[in-house]
Amino acid sequence: MTQQDGPPEPQHRTTTVEQGRFCLARCTCGWRGPARRARSQARTDAESHANST
Template sequence: MTQQDGPAPSRPAGEHGTTTVEQGRFCLARCTCGWRGPARRARSLARSDAESHLRD
């Protein structure tokens, strides 16, 4: 089962919107641009991956 960390905010075209998704015991970050972060056991690390992606 996949679970998101809240509703995905609406973004203007071209802007990135990240969310975290749980898959079993792991959590990963995803972006509206198609980017996916590595699977992490800690949600905080997945959120950090998403923040890093937004800065890049």
């Protein structure tokens, strides 16, 4: 059994959300990406955010 120092690191779980003609990325930490017309760009924004921490 291992002990942890302090609380565990929060995981960033991202999703993409459609809003009319736009798509944006959101994260469970409260981060929200810019509205994009291309879903692929919104997914890239989400991936970049999740990997930046």
